[in-house]
Amino acid sequence: MTDISPQGEKRERHLCEECAQKEGITPNPQGAVNLSQMLTAFIGGGKVTAQQIAELRCSKCKLTFVEFRNSGLLGCPCDYDAFEKALVPLIERAHQGANQHVGKFPRKQEKPRTAESDLIRLRRALVRAVDNEQYEEAARIRDRIQKIESA
Amino acid sequence: MITDQLAKSAGQWLATPGPLSEIVISSRIRLARNVAGYPFLSRASDDQRRELADRLRVHLDARATNGQWEYLDLDQVDDLDRQMLVERHLISRQLVDAKGTRGVAIATDESTSVMVNEEDHLRIQVLRTGLQLDEIWHQINSIDDRIEDHIEYAFHSRYGYLTACPTNVGTGIRVSVMLHLPALKLTGEIERVFRAAKDMHLAVRGLYGEGTEATGDLFQISNQVTLGRSEEEIVNEFKSLVIPRIIDYENLARQCLVKERPLQLDDRVWRSYGILKNARTISSEETMLHLSHLRMGVHLNRIKDIELRTLNELFLVTQPAHLQKIHGERLTGEQRSSARADIIRAKLSGR
Ligand SMILES: [Zn+2]
Numbered sequence: 001m002t003d004i005s006p007q008g009e010k011r012e013r014h015l016c017e018e019c020a021q022k023e024g025i026t027p028n029p030q031g032a033v034n035l036s037q038m039l040t041a042f043i044g045g046g047k048v049t050a051q052q053i054a055e056l057r058c059s060k061c062k063l064t065f066v067e068f069r070n071s072g073l074l075g076c077p078c079d080y081d082a083f084e085k086a087l088v089p090l091i092e093r094a095h096q097g098a099n100q101h102v103g104k105f106p107r108k109q110e111k112p113r114t115a116e117s118d119l120i121r122l123r124r125a126l127v128r129a130v131d132n133e134q135y136e137e138a139a140r141i142r143d144r145i146q147k148i149e150s151a
Numbered sequence: 152m153i154t155d156q157l158a159k160s161a162g163q164w165l166a167t168p169g170p171l172s173e174i175v176i177s178s179r180i181r182l183a184r185n186v187a188g189y190p191f192l193s194r195a196s197d198d199q200r201r202e203l204a205d206r207l208r209v210h211l212d213a214r215a216t217n218g219q220w221e222y223l224d225l226d227q228v229d230d231l232d233r234q235m236l237v238e239r240h241l242i243s244r245q246l247v248d249a250k251g252t253r254g255v256a257i258a259t260d261e262s263t264s265v266m267v268n269e270e271d272h273l274r275i276q277v278l279r280t281g282l283q284l285d286e287i288w289h290q291i292n293s294i295d296d297r298i299e300d301h302i303e304y305a306f307h308s309r310y311g312y313l314t315a316c317p318t319n320v321g322t323g324i325r326v327s328v329m330l331h332l333p334a335l336k337l338t339g340e341i342e343r344v345f346r347a348a349k350d351m352h353l354a355v356r357g358l359y360g361e362g363t364e365a366t367g368d369l370f371q372i373s374n375q376v377t378l379g380r381s382e383e384e385i386v387n388e389f390k391s392l393v394i395p396r397i398i399d400y401e402n403l404a405r406q407c408l409v410k411e412r413p414l415q416l417d418d419r420v421w422r423s424y425g426i427l428k429n430a431r432t433i434s435s436e437e438t439m440l441h442l443s444h445l446r447m448g449v450h451l452n453r454i455k456d457i458e459l460r461t462l463n464e465l466f467l468v469t470q471p472a473h474l475q476k477i478h479g480e481r482l483t484g485e486q487r488s489s490a491r492a493d494i495i496r497a498k499l500s501g502r
Binding site: 052060061062071072073074075076077080081087090091094095096097098099100102104105106107108109120121125131132134143 | 309
């Protein structure tokens with residue numbers, strides 16, 4: 001696998017299957033994200049205690065985090081806030097570290113277009129471009145980031 | 152009913168092979184959406200499911216469309232018709248297997264379907280032949296807008312469109328492209344494509360999506376990351392990077408076969424042609440395999456008297472539910488094998 005440091009350096013790392021699992025990278029040959037493996041890896045990571053997780057429950061639909069863990073399905077939209085602590089690391093793992101929506105907004109809702117949200121999006125695009133060896137594209141994105149940062 | 156009409160034709164969308172169709176069978180985009188104010192389906196009561204289906208049906212019927220639609224209540228559709236809709240990629244296996252009130256709105260040109268009460272309240276999908284992702288995104292985005300004018304979606308300023316499974320959250324978008332990669336399979340290079348796809352956080356699956364084996368050298372490539380990137384970025388990466396690379400790779404492998412192993416290539420293609428033209432009984436699996444080789448032979452000009460369109464149609468109508476619909480009755484496995492061989496012989500001899 002390839003890592004990108006915050007300075008934009010590329011670092012190759014070779015992982016055995018066991019380490020890969022620890023890193024939360026599933027050895028599933030088809031490349032599909034395996035939710036239960038992710039959860040196991042996450043809970044094993046000890047960021048939130050098992051006790052804290054066991055106590056999480058949505059006040060609206062009454063789903064517990066443990067029930068979610070078993071089914072992989074949330075009970076209602078409020079769960080994203082009710083389980084936030086436990087859910088965010090999971091979401092980040094499934095989405096290459098992302099935890100902020102930058103796509104379409106409902107037309108009735110004002111889309112927050114702040115420099116900050118542009119930067120989040122561009123930095124991620126930069127990492128991807130480097131990953132895909134699109135260096136010209138990466139240079140263009142880097143220029144845009146610098147322009148926003150200096151503004 | 153729309154299912155009777157579907158069984159008789161290969162569908163308008165299949166009639167004209169799209170851009171790059173020698174390798175790209177079809178492109179599809181799906182959006183997952185949920186209605187605000189309701190629980191997700193795993194916690195929804197029977198009454199809530201019914202209420203959701205009724206509301207969504209009214210909006211789909213009345214407003215969100217400019218073409219013609221038909222709404223099917225899946226409980227009212229018999230097994231064979233449901234199976235045919237799966238073979239047609241208009242609904243998912245999961246929608247068939249789900250319990251309770253659920254349905255699908257299908258545009259009569261088959262380009263669009265909207266599943267109601269699958270894993271999420273709404274799964275909108277647009278499908279076209281060949282590589283046409285920009286067109287599809289444009290179309291599905293406007294369908295989504297029109298539904299959104301009347302239905303408030305569950306949306307979170309940080310996490311975007313909220314979905315029952317957090318792996319779909321954010322854009323809720325799944326871009327999938329179905330590719331025909333016989334040469335990469337024959338040369339054993341396909342594993343490298345899989346590894347590269349995995350590095351880019353893409354999923355590679357078989358013909359019917361999640362958990363299915365690739366048959367007939369058909370592979371479906373789709374994105375897994377739905378958060379932290381815009382819909383356009385995801386679509387663009389497929390259109391300009393992922394798919395062109397795989398197409399180049401497959402073409403290279405095909406040219407390599409032509410140059411370095413022409414005898415083995417022709418032997419394989421013509422044997423497959425011979426079997427399909429002469430078999431009296433044939434399984435679905437064997438059909439897929441030989442159709443795949445034949446399709447490659449047609450593209451490489453080794454066989455000149457068959458059109459891609461005929462082969463695309465055969466991929467579709469030789470599937471079990473299609474065969475039985477065309478026959479107008481249920482068939483045993485043995486009867487299907489014989490009916491399948493009959494259809495193939497007839498189509499290949501231009502009848
Ligand atoms: Zn809840």
